[in-house]
Amino acid sequence: MVIRAISGYQLERDMKINILKNLLPLAGILFLTACNLTKDVEIDLPDYDRQPVVECYLEPGKPFRLLMTRSYAFFDTLGLSTNFVQNALLDGALVTIAYNGQTDTLKNQLTIVSNPIKIYNYVGQNLVPGAPGTAFVLHIRLADGGEITGTTTMLPLVPIDSVVLEFNPDIDSLGRMLTYITDDQSQDNFYRRLLNYSSLDSVPDQDFIVTDRFSQTALIAFGTGYELKEGDTVFNTIFHITRDYYDFKESVDLAVVGNLNPFAQPSPIKSNVRGSANPVGIFAPLVYDRDTTIVQK
């Protein structure tokens, strides 16, 4: 589908990208620029000092887990291999997370979680408390003395109210799925929507962030196009995210798109971890509701 969303939310966020994505092929036809118009070039980029990269998502009921790596100069060949992650890991740091008057120290230990696969190199003993409003403070002291700090607050879960499957009246073999949530309109909320088909390790069919700033109703709908067939498995996830994460994710998306799309303005990554180590990264709660549906008529 050209534009899959039936809620304005996805379009609000991805409008320009979607428009251009679909107009450009037409321009391509018009301009007959199909082939032989790209070539490898050698370019010199500005000098770059590597930075610590921190990712720490606090999932209620799961252990504290954090991944810390180092960034590379863009063309740095280091780490370009299947050992990419291992080569990038930044170990040997003292990592603590304080909350509810206690401080947990995370152990520097490589940990791989499956389904979906994720990797961490700092893991705590205790489980993340899920009470909304709980404040967390991250502190990292690197082996070289560099400091990194970050703060975040646990968010409440926003449950999926209902999932509605509708089949196209014209092409009855194709269906669409409408997912509804109820938004708390008394405050600004931010959401991320992920839609995976077949498995959670698959490339998401939808992945976007939205705000509720323009919603005139408490009910918010997320949709698919008429693209579902009988027997399809749909993993439908709505994350309730912080403003910090929203800004971070948006900046990451713009950085990626800015490199690929001449129409887009790139963005530096907007991090909520700071300190003398000059880090990039994010410290945020991971609160979501997921519906798994097998499409049936």
Place this chain on the structure above:
Amino acid sequence: MNYSALLSCLLLFPLLGTAQNATVSGSLRDGQNGESLIGATVQAPGLGKGNASNEYGFYSLSIPEGEDSVLLRFTYIGYQTQTMKILPRGAVKLDIELAPVGSLLEEVVVKANALDEKRKSTEMSTSTISTREVKALPALFGETDIIKILQLKPGITPGAEGTTGLFVRGGNNDQNLIVLDEAVVYNANHLFGFFSTFNSDAVKDLKVYKGGFPAQYGGRLSSVIDVRMKEGNNKKLSGTGGIGLISSRLTLEGPIQKDKSSFIVSGRRTYADIITEQINKANEGKEDYNKIPRYYFYDLNTKVNFTLSPKDRLYLSGYFGRDVFTFKDPTFDFRFDWGNATGSARWNHVFGPKLFANTTFTFSDYRYKIQNELQGFSFSLGSNVKDANTKADFYWQPNNSHTVRFGANITYHDFITARLKAGSDDGRVRFEAGRDYDGWEYGAYISDEWAIHRLKLNYGLRLSMWQNDPAFYANIEPRVAANYEVNEHLSLKASYARMNQYVHLLASSGLSLPTDIWYPTTEGVKPEISDQIAVGTSYLIGDQILVTWEAWYKWLQNSVDFKDGAELFGNNDLENELAIGRGYAYSPLELEIEKKEGRLTGWIGYTLAWVRRGDFPDIDNGVYFPPRHDTRHNLSVVALWDAHKWKKRGKDKTLQITETFVYTSGYPAWLPSGRASFIDFPGAQPQFVVPIYGPRNTFRYPAYTRADLGVVYKWKKRNGFENDLTLSIFNATDSRNPYFITIAVENETTPLGEVPFEIKAKQVSLFPILPSLTWNFKF
């Protein structure tokens, strides 16, 4: 002494020395079609006096009263000179029609400043583009485009390759006041700027001011591009048209009442959609076939004019253009359209031999709208800027030493910024965003062009105001330009102009996109201000080649840019996304060598310039950086050669060869300096290569070079029907110029997902060699 007092004193001078003079005045027009001639000269050679017609063809010349007849000479390039003897007593009204020089090629010469007139003028930093140049020079896909020819002038940098972007003397793309018959055109392009909105069949004249702005212009910082439509042939019905690779055009013009009133209607439409629709139809029902969206654009220009009396003339003109992109299937109905509409009503009134007035009402509307319908749900997003403007301009020539212009205008602006509506048909889900603004813009000006022997001085003042409750701004804009004629070959020139801009284009990329938003000045967004000084010389070699050198410096205040990662859509607080800073640009060398007459005509333009923006608290900590249009060297060589002219079987035939060559230093780009990896949320794919961007625009692309060739073969039948076949070869040397550079990552599949094993920089070019053939006709 403040500006107003100084100006008041200076303006007393025109009132002196006006006694005992006769005044000859009237209109200068094309004898073949009745079009008014702008900048045509009237001279009394025996008295050493002369003057030029204004933009409506009106002229006025004062000569001493006497008993002996005086010879007057009326000249205009491309037209036969006409002489006439008059008795210089009182007010003499003389409407003159000049006959075009009869050859096939020369007949299309509608407008070109005589180089010597240009040298003598106080105007500097100006360029004119003739229809002849536009139609003959090679063009992308054969689509002749007056704006793209303008890009070949020194001091003007194009935007991205192939587009109609204009960055004038370091200014931004939105700092150009583009007016069509005095109505503002907000987005003067189609298809992301690849084609301009100006159909060259309907255009009579284009003049650009890059600096030294006359006081009658205001509202933008960096240039004024004054486009005038043809008035319509008031002698006979005639037509022009053409069939090209991308579009077809047809123009009809003729008298409503011979010599009194005329009309012109001109249309253009692309037809790629007709082909793509056929392809879609042929593949209908095929499972793997992805339907091609439909896209087309069209323009319609219309104009009528009426001579109401010997002293009154009325012009009504309009433009309507749209780009339309649609995609429709049984489950999805998407439409995206954008375009301009403008309208002008102008009334010329001659109060007397020395005073001419023009009253104008204009309307301008630019909008885009994106709509999507899906069963049970709908979505729409749009922006709109509308202007209604009224103004009065007076042109007073108390004597030959002074030409005074004064006038005032009021403009009402209405803005809808990114209006979003979405939701379900049953109303259970509904989103709305976007804000409406309005504003009043006022201007009043007075200026005098004063000839003091070898020195000509054009000084004036413009008062501009903006009101957008509760914001109110009033600014004084002094303008001054001087020309000192050292001898009959050399002139020294200088100018200073301050400009204010009250509307701002929020554009998040270097390209001109239809979704860019016009935003008003408010309490938080102050008027943008520019100050430009320029000095230069004009040297005429023989009487055919004019060498113009200028150096200039421009300061910008309250420049508007976006903060990093700004959100443009669905944002009710756009001001929070804006960064306000400063800028400057300068050039020690802006050179143009022009040749306008003879078999070989054209120009060479070269600019050496520096452009910087900075002092934005939210961008790179206020450090100054080069914007994307900071290109150090710009060279253009444009040549039109009337290669051969012959007669065969009673048909006049000509062959013309044209060429353009462009060299531009590499422009700055914002490329990533580092990369990071993120594992991301569960369900999302890890991102192993996320670019990390450092300071803006620290990288420069390779230089850009392009040579285009054109061959124009014309033949004229005995019945007067003219044809030409125009072969355009865009990028004749097949240069692979950089359009953008992307960092490509080669991945390898691992249990963790796609892991990078190689990273390469890839340069993407847009246009290879592109020949095209266009058939044009005229009857």
